[in-house]
Structures are given as structure tokens and as C-alpha cells.
Amino acid sequence: MPSTAASPTPSGVVVVHVAGEVLAPGVVTLPVGSRVQDAVAAAGGATATADLDAVNLARLLVDGERVLIAAPGEAVTEPDVPGTGSGSGPGAAASGGAGSGGLVNLNTADAATLEELPGIGPALAARIIAWREQHGGFTAVAELDEVSGIGPALMAQLTPLVTT
Known part of the structure; x- marks a missing residue:
């Protein structure tokens, strides 16, 4: 896929990447205020093997996030996003504390983090x-x-846990 410059997201919409057990994985654009269930529907719906209990379908979407719909038994870590009641969001872990419940910033985290x-x-x-x-x-x-050393499987595990 060619590299392109990031374009600003029009106000009033969120753009999210829906991956995993959906019929048409990819990037979808939805109105602000949409929820994970709306993203799944926009990606063609869940597959017959999707484990919808592993994700909070009622969670509000945040622009730029990745929504992973798991297969049964597959571990899913939901992103730490504003409005989830955690008290921290993508910018909260600028120093990179994985144990703090925030996202780890790849640009500031030390080796221990x-x-x-x-x-x-x-x-x-x-x-x-x-x-x-x-x-x-x-x-x-x-x-x-x-x-x-970072392949597709590890990338899938790390993506919801890190930020730039």
C-alpha cells in the first residue's frame, strides 16, 4: 500500500479500522457518536464465528482507532479511549506506562516500559x-x-496498546 500524507478528518465523522471477524474488514467512516456495533455493521456485520461478547459493542468510537472483532478464544484488549471511564486517553501515556492502563507511546517509552x-x-x-x-x-x-521481529500476530497484539 503506498504511503500517503494524512488528511484531516472532516468534523462530524470518525474514521476507524474494523478488523478480525467481520465480513468486510477495512476502514469505515461513521458519524461522530457512533458505537462499536455501528462499525461492525458498516464492515458488513460479524462473521458466524465472531465472539461479540469479547468486545464492548456499546462503546463510543474514537477517530483513528482500530476495532478488532475476535474469534472465540482469541484475546482482545480494548483500547484505552476517552469516555470509557478509565480516566485516561491516548494522550495520557506520553511517558509510556503500560501498567498505568494508558497506551504506551512508542516515541517516549524506555526499554523497561x-x-x-x-x-x-x-x-x-x-x-x-x-x-x-x-x-x-x-x-x-x-x-x-x-x-x-515484529510480525503480523505480534502487530495485532500491540496495535491497541501503543500510540505515537
Whole structure:
């Protein structure tokens, strides 16, 4: 997929990526105030094997988030987003505390904080830090996929837990 410059989202809409057990995974645009159930419907609905009890279908969507609909037995971590009652949002973890319930900022987290993420040990944390130093930081979570040792499965686990 070619790289394109980010365009501002028109006010009054949220753009979210719906992935996993939906009939037509991809990016959908919905009115502000839409909920996860609306995103699932916009992605063609859930598959017959979707575990809809693993996600809060009533949660309000936030622009730019990824909504993962799991298969039975697949672990899903919901993103920490404003309005969920957690008291923190994507900007709350600028210093990167995974244990704090906030998102880990790939551009500011130290090795110890990165190692709190699932599947990240000392060597992979060092490669993440080396990548951000070499490239001037992460501009999008998707760039994490460019770090050696992070494949699709680990990327799927980390995406809802990190921010840039």
C-alpha cells in the first residue's frame, strides 16, 4: 500500500479500522457518536464465528482507532479511549506506562516500559528504540511493523496498546 500524507478528518465523522471477524474488514467512516456495533455493521456485520461478547459493542468510537472483532478464544484488549471511564486517553501515556492502563507511546517509552508489552523482551525493545532513533521517531503505529521481529500476530497484539 503506498504511503500517503494524512488528511484531516472532516468534523462530524470518525474514521476507524474494523478488523478480525467481520465480513468486510477495512476502514469505515461513521458519524461522530457512533458505537462499536455501528462499525461492525458498516464492515458488513460479524462473521458466524465472531465472539461479540469479547468486545464492548456499546462503546463510543474514537477517530483513528482500530476495532478488532475476535474469534472465540482469541484475546482482545480494548483500547484505552476517552469516555470509557478509565480516566485516561491516548494522550495520557506520553511517558509510556503500560501498567498505568494508558497506551504506551512508542516515541517516549524506555526499554523497561516497552518490555511490559506482550511479546516484547529486552532484544525487541532495543530494536524498537533503535528504529525510532534511526528514523526520527514513529509517525504512525503501523510503522512498528518495520521493526525486525515484529510480525503480523505480534502487530495485532500491540496495535491497541501503543500510540505515537
